[in-house]
Amino acid sequence: CTMSTLLSFCGLKLPSKLLHRVSIPSLNQCYGACTPQNFSDYDSIKQDFRPAVPEHFNFATDILDVWTEREKNGSQLSNPALWWVTGEGEEIRWSFEELGFHSRKVANVLSGACDLQRGDRVMLILPRIPEWWLVNVACIRTGTVLIPGTSQLTAKDIKHRLETSKARCIITSDSLAPLVDSVSSDCLKAKVLVSQGSREGWLNFGELVRLSGSDGHVKVCTLQHCVSVLYFTEALYLPPENKVWVDGEMTTVVFVDRYWLDLTPTDVMWNNSDTGWAKSAWSSVFAPWIQGSCVFVHHMLRFDCKTVLETLAKFPITTFCSAPTVYRMLVQEDLTRYQFKSLQHCVSAGEPINPEVMETWRLHTGLDIYEGYGQTETVLICGSFKGMKIKQGSMGKPSAVYDVQIIDEDCNILPPGKEGDIALSCKPRRPHFLFSGYTDDPMKTAATLRGDFYLTGDRGIVDEDGYFWFVGRSDDVILSAGYHIGPFEVESALIEHPTVAESAVVSSPDPIRGEVVKAFVVLTDAYTSQDPEKLVAELQEHVKKVTAPYKYPRKIEFVEKLPKTISGKIRRTELRSQEWGKR
Numbered sequence: 143c144t145m146s147t148l149l150s151f152c153g154l155k156l157p158s159k160l161l162h163r164v165s166i167p168s169l170n171q172c173y174g175a176c177t178p179q180n181f182s183d184y185d186s187i188k189q190d191f192r193p194a195v196p197e198h199f200n201f202a203t204d205i206l207d208v209w210t211e212r213e214k215n216g217s218q219l220s221n222p223a224l225w226w227v228t229g230e231g232e233e234i235r236w237s238f239e240e241l242g243f244h245s246r247k248v249a250n251v252l253s254g255a256c257d258l259q260r261g262d263r264v265m266l267i268l269p270r271i272p273e274w275w276l277v278n279v280a281c282i283r284t285g286t287v288l289i290p291g292t293s294q295l296t297a298k299d300i301k302h303r304l305e306t307s308k309a310r311c312i313i314t315s316d317s318l319a320p321l322v323d324s325v326s327s328d329c330l331k332a333k334v335l336v337s338q339g340s341r342e343g344w345l346n347f348g349e350l351v352r353l354s355g356s357d358g359h360v361k362v363c364t365l366q367h368c369v370s371v372l373y374f375t376e377a378l379y380l381p382p383e384n385k386v387w388v389d390g391e392m393t394t395v396v397f398v399d400r401y402w403l404d405l406t407p408t409d410v411m412w413n414n415s416d417t418g419w420a421k422s423a424w425s426s427v428f429a430p431w432i433q434g435s436c437v438f439v440h441h442m443l444r445f446d447c448k449t450v451l452e453t454l455a456k457f458p459i460t461t462f463c464s465a466p467t468v469y470r471m472l473v474q475e476d477l478t479r480y481q482f483k484s485l486q487h488c489v490s491a492g493e494p495i496n497p498e499v500m501e502t503w504r505l506h507t508g509l510d511i512y513e514g515y516g517q518t519e520t521v522l523i524c525g526s527f528k529g530m531k532i533k534q535g536s537m538g539k540p541s542a543v544y545d546v547q548i549i550d551e552d553c554n555i556l557p558p559g560k561e562g563d564i565a566l567s568c569k570p571r572r573p574h575f576l577f578s579g580y581t582d583d584p585m586k587t588a589a590t591l592r593g594d595f596y597l598t599g600d601r602g603i604v605d606e607d608g609y610f611w612f613v614g615r616s617d618d619v620i621l622s623a624g625y626h627i628g629p630f631e632v633e634s635a636l637i638e639h640p641t642v643a644e645s646a647v648v649s650s651p652d653p654i655r656g657e658v659v660k661a662f663v664v665l666t667d668a669y670t671s672q673d674p675e676k677l678v679a680e681l682q683e684h685v686k687k688v689t690a691p692y693k694y695p696r697k698i699e700f701v702e703k704l705p706k707t708i709s710g711k712i713r714r715t716e717l718r719s720q721e722w723g724k725r
Contacts, residue, residue, distance in 0.1 A: 188542040201282050206279065226271070227441065236272075243357045250355070250356070251351060252264065255353075256332040257332070263311075266312075268417060273313075283362060289374075294692055299689075299690060304325065304326075304330070308327075309327070310332070311334065313347065314334075314335070319337075319344060323343070405433040409460045410435070410460050412439075413464070438457065440453055455482055458484040461487045462485060463489045477503075491516065493624060493657075510532050513538060519590075520576055527539070535611065537610050539608050544566050547567060558605050562603075563602075599615060600615060601615070620659055622657050622692075623656070627692075629714060632689065642681070645664065647660065660697035662701050
């Protein structure tokens with residue numbers, strides 16, 4: 143983008159996100175000023191949305207640095223760019239200028255001490271600390287490819303990601319450094335430790351930044367098809383050990399920020415998703431900062447309802463984004479004890495949210511929860527947008543960037559009220575915002591397409607008013623509290639236990655998490671009778687040690703045999719239907 147185009151952006155409302163080989167609408171094609179938008183005229187807004195695609199774009203230099211210039215020119219940005227707090231009262235507030243200063247020094251570290259070139263891959267596994275945001279921006283500045291990961295990864299997970307991605311650098315904390323050392327890849331050029339201490343074989347992040355000298359950094363020219371971020375995702379059609387990684391780049395999704403998050407430079411946004419998930423990039427980096435909004439972060443290593451409510455009451459947070467699981471837990475607290483004087487807008491994504499939760503939240507806060515539905519591969523597909531009538535239980539109407547349909551197995555578009563596959567039209571023109579495919583896995587990529595449509599892997603219904611309703615997953619992947627969990631990995635962990643002969647893992651309804659992992663377990667002949675509850679706890683702890691802790695089965699049922707097909711495949715569908723009462 144040219145500088146004149148970027149300067150014209152400064153008064154515009156514009157979101158952005160890292161995703162998978164998609165395109166960037168031209169900044170001067172965005173509509174409206176940075177003020178809250180009304181979505182009451184859905185049809186005309188959707189019809190008029192026509193973003194263009196520039197050849198070059200770099201989020202750090204073309205967006206963040208422009209906000210820095212506005213600060214220097216006296217524009218009234220009343221809030222910091224990043225506002226980080228801890229439960230112990232520690233705070234860090236960075237303006238856009240300070241964010242730019244620190245991120246350029248980190249960019250010099252990546253290019254200098256770490257000897258990384260444009261296109262090299264950087265694995266980043268950190269909790270919610272300021273360094274996570276600095277590395278995000280620094281990778282964009284240098285053209286290196288970011289690979290975020292959750293701090294709950296096991297040694298096995300880290301090894302798989304390093305070997306698959308061929309990462310040249312890993313940046314993590316002292317808590318995970320021992321796991322990295324136990325599985326280190328030959329591809330790694332540098333291991334960087336974000337810690338006050340030191341570790342043999344590791345570079346110290348703080349020391350490198352202090353020694354980096356000038357904050358000057360040469361701008362990297364980024365083409366629209368340059369890879370910017372890679373996300374590992376649970377396999378929908380393959381066993382979890384064949385997890386795939388997806389390639390991505392910058393994209394600007396004007397519709398999301400303008401009509402769903404509804405952000406302006408006066409807003410303070412708190413999105414509490416894990417730093418390893420794509421939602422953190424979407425709502426904790428790109429969407430707020432492209433609007434000049436403040437990104438609010440609470441360190442909070444362990445989720446605590448009272449901490450969340452106290453934070454919403456204490457700080458001037460205007461926009462709150464969280465998974466339905468969090469809202470389900472919050473409404474079980476005594477909300478009458480808190481006053482949210484600044485809170486204006488609440489959104490939810492990651493899984494369907496219960497109408498009862500929405501009503502309870504509205505009753506006690508006076509605020510609706512605006513639901514959003516999307517994927518790492520797509521960003522937002524449907525949503526309840528500001529100004530639109532909310533139908534509790536519905537995921538709203540399609541984003542302007544997609545033609546969303548409910549189709550049958552023959553790609554026929556189904557009428558309202560008929561259940562089918564939720565699909566996105568890909569022909570005659572593939573949407574700019576849709577990922578191009580799973581890296582090095584053409585078969586899995588092909589499996590996402592049916593005729594002229596991209597399959598989301600979900601089932602749904604559209605009503606007469608054009609609102610979409612989620613029915614469930616069309617595959618075996620379990621969506622629990624925003625985490626996608628493949629059954630095969632849990633089954634593989636269970637079978638390692640000496641008492642387990644066979645198991646089948648499916649989703650099971652849960653009032654808090656929406657759905658949880660349930661394991662049907664067949665015990666070995668060698669099993670000696672013991673207290674069933676004790677064995678359940680033993681198996682749960684075993685799974686936590688073998689794989690990421692959040693994947694353990696919260697429910698276990700012992701059975702004599704599992705339902706199978708003639709060819710011997712486990713019929714998880716039958717067990718899942720049994721759990722959800724659909725027999």
